[in-house]
Amino acid sequence: MENYLSQRLQNMEESQTIAMNEKTKDLQEQGLDIVNLTAGEPDFFTPDAIKAAAKAAVDNNFSFYTPVAGYMDLRKAIAGKLQRENNLTYTPEQIVVTNGAKHALANAITSLIDPNDEAIIPAPYWVSYSELVKLAGGSNVIVPTSIDSNFKMTTAQLEAAITPRTKLLILCSPSNPSGAVYSKAELQALAEVVAKHKRLFVLSDEIYEHINFVGKHESMAQFESIKDRVIIINGVSKAYAMTGYRIGYSATSLGLAKACTKLQGQFTSNASSIAQKASVAALTLDNTPTQEMTKAFLRRRNLVMEWLQQMPGLRCTVPDGAFYAFPDVSAFFGKSDGTTTLKNDMDVCLYLLEKALVASVPGSAFGAPSCIRLSYATSDENLLKAMKSMKAALAKLV
Numbered sequence: 367m368e369n370y371l372s373q374r375l376q377n378m379e380e381s382q383t384i385a386m387n388e389k390t391k392d393l394q395e396q397g398l399d400i401v402n403l404t405a406g407e408p409d410f411f412t413p414d415a416i417k418a419a420a421k422a423a424v425d426n427n428f429s430f431y432t433p434v435a436g437y438m439d440l441r442k443a444i445a446g447k448l449q450r451e452n453n454l455t456y457t458p459e460q461i462v463v464t465n466g467a468k469h470a471l472a473n474a475i476t477s478l479i480d481p482n483d484e485a486i487i488p489a490p491y492w493v494s495y496s497e498l499v500k501l502a503g504g505s506n507v508i509v510p511t512s513i514d515s516n517f518k519m520t521t522a523q524l525e526a527a528i529t530p531r532t533k534l535l536i537l538c539s540p541s542n543p544s545g546a547v548y549s550k551a552e553l554q555a556l557a558e559v560v561a562k563h564k565r566l567f568v569l570s571d572e573i574y575e576h577i578n579f580v581g582k583h584e585s586m587a588q589f590e591s592i593k594d595r596v597i598i599i600n601g602v603s604k605a606y607a608m609t610g611y612r613i614g615y616s617a618t619s620l621g622l623a624k625a626c627t628k629l630q631g632q633f634t635s636n637a638s639s640i641a642q643k644a645s646v647a648a649l650t651l652d653n654t655p656t657q658e659m660t661k662a663f664l665r666r667r668n669l670v671m672e673w674l675q676q677m678p679g680l681r682c683t684v685p686d687g688a689f690y691a692f693p694d695v696s697a698f699f700g701k702s703d704g705t706t707t708l709k710n711d712m713d714v715c716l717y718l719l720e721k722a723l724v725a726s727v728p729g730s731a732f733g734a735p736s737c738i739r740l741s742y743a744t745s746d747e748n749l750l751k752a753m754k755s756m757k758a759a760l761a762k763l764v
């Protein structure tokens with residue numbers, strides 16, 4: 367049959383993690399005990415008080431369509447959170463509740479990007495950004511960063527990437543995959559550049575806000591000169607261990623919030639009514655469970671870093687947030703264990719999978735082919751096992 371798929375879809379990249387996941391599954395089916403460090407979600411259960419709110423929502427018949435932008439009590443809870451935790455003032459009308467943070471990103475990108483518009487994305491980046499920009503007909507201007515700049519983009523790099531076609535800058539702090547966290551001063555310097563370019567909007571992905579080991583979260587929206595052109599993206603997935611509930615949100619200018627609502631009204635309508643009620647509980651009840659999870663992630667980060675730093679050839683910055691380590695493994699390219707010679711990041715991941723029984727994600731999936739991503743959202747016991755076998759396997763490469 368003739369190729370019937372749209373050009374738009376054909377231009378879209380398949381997730382590069384699929385090959386790794388399939389190989390992992392094959393080995394697991396053969397009975398091998400693989401430690402999976404590919405997870406992009408907390409390994410904890412949703413806190414009980416949030417689960418109770420979801421159950422109550424079912425019993426209280428919150429089963430009808432909600433407003434497209436979300437129940438008013440949830441939008442008020444989000445506005446309350448932004449004021450309380452971030453000192454940012456938004457009205458509930460400026461908030462749009464979505465089917466996960468990913469959907470909030472899709473709404474904003476589709477509402478802003480026209481064919482030929484450019485989006486600046488510092489690499490390493492979370493892979494959906496560039497694909498969503500392409501889907502909207504725009505082009506990506508990828509700004510590479512490296513371990514030597516702590517995986518952060520400088521103002522000079524931003525200035526150099528801006529053209530008359532630039533419409534969007536996409537930032538993620540704390541970052542998936544690098545764990546880098548921009549300081550207030552670093553964000554302010556970037557904001558000053560953005561302020562000079564009136565057509566430039568900033569998509570600020572703050573989904574890992576609460577998993578921050580270096581102090582208080584700094585939002586790009588705190589700078590008044592650009593606040594109207596910032597779209598905060600956040601949600602309950604990571605902070606409250608609610609990835610399956612699928613609740614995210616955007617906070618931005620009223621005009622852009624209305625545009626996102628118009629788009630969402632045609633594509634999906636509202637996010638799940640039950641999950642919305644659970645999210646009200648997440649955002650208003652005591653957040654001790656979130657703090658406990660963050661403490662566990664910090665302990666695990668320290669455990670993983672202690673081991674990674676002892677592995678000769680591997681270079682790794684200490685991640686300041688999120689739950690990933692992103693070591694540079696390029697020193698192993700060209701090395702061999704006597705049978706296989708590793709050429710690139712994918713080969714390193716496959717080698718670790720087959721010889722150390724550790725599943726990881728190649729950095730090229732995030733635009734950083736010198737690195738691999740290791741998620742530490744798993745038990746201390748699993749991490750210890752993975753680190754020991756990784757160290758032994760890498761030591762065999764010459």
Ligand SMILES: Cc1ncc(COP(=O)(O)O)c(C=O)c1O
Pocket residue numbers: 406465466467468469492538541542571573601602603609612613614
């Ligand atoms: C950087 C980043 N942004 C957004 C998302 C999407 O979150 P959600 O599950 O709420 O759609 C993820 C999930 O992995 C992520 O890592």
